[in-house]
Amino acid sequence: MKEILSMDKVTYSYPSEDGQPTNAVDNVSFTVHEDEWIAIVGHNGSGKSTLAKLMIGLLFPNTGDVSVFIEKLTEENLWDIRSKMGIVFQNPDNQFVGSTVQDDVAFALENNGIPFEEMVIRVQESLAQVNMGDFLDQEPHHLSGGQKQRVAIAGALALKPRLLIMDEATSMLDPQGRDEVIQIVQELKKRTGLTVISITHDLEEALLADRIIVMNKGQLLATGTPEQIFSRGNELDSIGLDLPFAMKVSSLLREFGMDFNGEHMTEKELVNELWTSHFSK
Structure with a gap:
């Protein structure tokens, strides 16, 4: 399978006032392949959100390399690589910039110079993919939490990404909204071969992944299939993960x-x- 993303001995430390920084990510290595669903789990402070920022170039490692689509991620190629990614964050309200649903989905397309005629088609297609085609002219703040997150996913899909990264994308949703979003991503992955990386603290959600990466204190504690990871139940419980x-x-x-x-x-x-x-x- 084609390599989509890899980390090679990546370490990152946030600046510290006392001059003694602690590694938020400590010598982490793993590879994600095309058409995989990878769940990255860990308790608060385990390093999983820092990993997400390193993947999309919001941060660059102190040591080690992050490679996306077989290219080492740098400040020079960052925007080109990001144009092939879809990114969905925890709070959809923080992602909305348009006055209507269709304006919001079109925003990233405009920034990427997509011609207007194609942009109209992509907006309609991506909203239809997440069952939001009837909400084109709705104001985003009138939507439910699950609907807002669907629009955020549509905005990511409109870019026709090869990789979708979800950083705690379901954590603020009620159970129904969470199930709606997960089902949509599952169907899209099955239909299009989309590669998915889900950063989450929800082990129920992680069950859906092909592989799970467990982070603890900035280090990669374990990686394997859901069956392999959950066979270590007591160990997961001991590091603060809810089984x-x-x-x-x-x-x-x-x-x-x-x-x-x-x-x-x-x-x-x-x-x-x-x-x-x-x-x-």
Whole structure:
């Protein structure tokens, strides 16, 4: 598979008033390939948000290299590389610049010099992709949280990116809004082969990824499939990560004497196990 993004021994320290800076990211290396969904998880202060800033060139590493689309990210090529990325942040209100939904989606296209005729088509297509085609002339502040985040995703998709980076993009949404946004990104990835990097503290969301990268105290603690990562349940709990609901319920039921076959990462898996092993006899 083609390499989309990589970090090679990346270290970054924020300036410190006492002259003794602590590495927010400490000697981190990993590679993301085309068509992958990667979830980067960690507690507050683990370094995951600093990683996001390094990926999009808001910060540059003190040591090591960040490469995107096989090019080392530099101040000289930053804007060209960013034009091939879609970026969705935590608070959609901070991303809105247009007076209407279509104006907002068109903003990045105008900045990239897209001709007007093509811009109109891209705005309509990207809003249709996120089921917001009927909201072209709506004012963004009248939308729900989930709708706002969908518009933010549409703005990213209008650029026809090869890579979508979501930095805590669902953390401010209610459960319904969160599920809507995640479902849309899943469908887009399946339909277009979009590569997705999701920075999140929500391990339920991380279950959807192809691979998970776990950050702790600025270092890469572990990387693997969801099954491999969640098999380390006690270790994740010890660094302040909240385990998926189904895993916590399974653990409690084991304490009450119920025997299960392996771990249950989703509620569906847990319900099926309970039904087939304990209640259907």
